[in-house]
Amino acid sequence: MDKIVDFLGDITWWQWILFIILLIIVRDVFFNKKHIITHNFPFVGHFRYILESIGPELRQYIVANNREELPFNRVERSWVYASAKNQNNYEGFGTDQNIYETNYIFIKNAISPYRMKADNPNISDPYFLPCAKVMGLHHKRRKPFRPASVINISAMSFGSLSARAVESLNSGAAKCYAYHNTGEGGLSPYHKQGGDIVYQIGTGYFGVRDEEGNFSIDALVKLVEENPCIKAIEIKLSQGAKPGKGGVLPASKITPEISKIRRVPLGKDVISPPYHRAFSTNQEMIDFVEKIANATGLPVGIKAAIGKLDDWRIIARLMKEQGKGPDFISIDGGEGGTGAAPPSFADHVAMPWMYGFRNIYKIFKDVNLSDQIVFVGSGKLGFPSKAAMAFAMGADILNVAREAMMSIGCIQAQSCHNNTCPTGIATQNKWLQSGINVANKAERLSYYFKNFCKEFIEITHACGYEHPCQFTMDDVDMNLSDQDFTKSLADSFEYHKTKVPFESMKALMECPFLGGNYRELNGQTTIDKQKIRY
Incomplete structure (x- = not known):
């Protein structure tokens, strides 16, 4: 035994490394039955898989240029990061965009900007x-709701996002009077940090289902009564990531907390x-x-x-004939989002x-309903x-x-789909x-x-308007890249948005249906003047 200890003690660090490499080579050549690369190129082949695993990071920060990567390029990400840190989000020396590419947008400024x-x-x-419109006012709902911010948090469920991520989002929403869509995963304690809530009901009816998994109106009414932070309800027909495709929540991911929240x-x-x-x-919808x-x-x-339009035409006709139906319509982009697909x-x-938005807006405009619906762009x-661009087309929030x-x-x-999100946002890994602070x-x-x-207000004022x-x-x-070079959105999409009734920003501030607890501060906001970037 002493001789073995002495022998091991005499082995240098580089000899240990060579020994480990030898073991890996033996394993790859004689015991590897799955991977051709590591079998044919033992040890060295592993570097290929390492580089492949960190490929997205290498492309983001080393290989791709500022405007190249999707879904969000480096310039877009940098603008969000700088804005979130309240740092300088400007860029110098002119645009590096290809302003002649197809579908490039040009916003027309006024000769004299709006003067407040x-x-x-x-x-x-x-x-x-x-928002310039009030949800539920046309259909005379008992609790109309005017979103206090034109930009809000879209549907992302607790379970898909971590507890701390959801809590951060809702706490942040409370600070800027935005609402927070729960996603179809139910209302968690992390959603209740002061921000307004839009409660989403998906096909699984999580949080508002009975023991058989069917929708329960009694459970929904109880949830709303116990949580006055819920200002509106959204029924998810489909989502951009995978419209028309269901999902499975594996038993391994269902914790006691998720079981209680989702009622599963x-x-x-x-x-x-x-x-x-x-x-x-x-009609049943x-x-x-x-x-x-x-x-x-x-x-x-x-x-x-949005895909086929025949059913949307029927829905619009029924709503017009019956004077009832959805108070708002959220139109999701088919290019996908946070949902894995x-x-x-x-x-x-x-x-x-x-x-998708163009087609749906035109359908409801043709039956004179576009002024009665709040259109949500996502x-x-x-x-x-x-x-x-979205507001010019008819979006309201x-x-x-x-x-x-x-x-x-x-x-x-x-x-996001691997439960290995390195930032802790889209994972349930506690470490x-x-x-996340x-x-x-x-x-x-x-x-x-x-x-x-x-x-956004500054762009609006530059175009001569008070509100977008x-x-x-x-x-x-919009640049069409043909002999006409550019056409207005009206000429390109062949419709004009319905004029939104608007009196003034002051009237919006005094609206009794304004959400976000804005009116509780009597119009006075807790803004640190030293932190405003002019």
């Missing part, structure tokens, strides 16, 4: 930018079907909306990625946001220039998901979550939203 009046709330609060059993896979069981026809609205008193909307779905199923719109995640630290590692990340989310609103709802389809041109 003395009673304009933006003089004291440069971030105040509420422990130790059993839970299926989310691709369709709703509470209704099957367009409208009746379902009215049932929920009557029982809760809240505005009720629907969310969908097969590439075939994310790449090819459903229309991109621009085309699909990489978390940048002021894209927001201007925006929901952002990935941009909100980036504001609290997401680095676009694209590992990875531990790096909730107070700090909440502040970053609020700064991103505030700086977004401030820059006043943008028209003629205020934005």
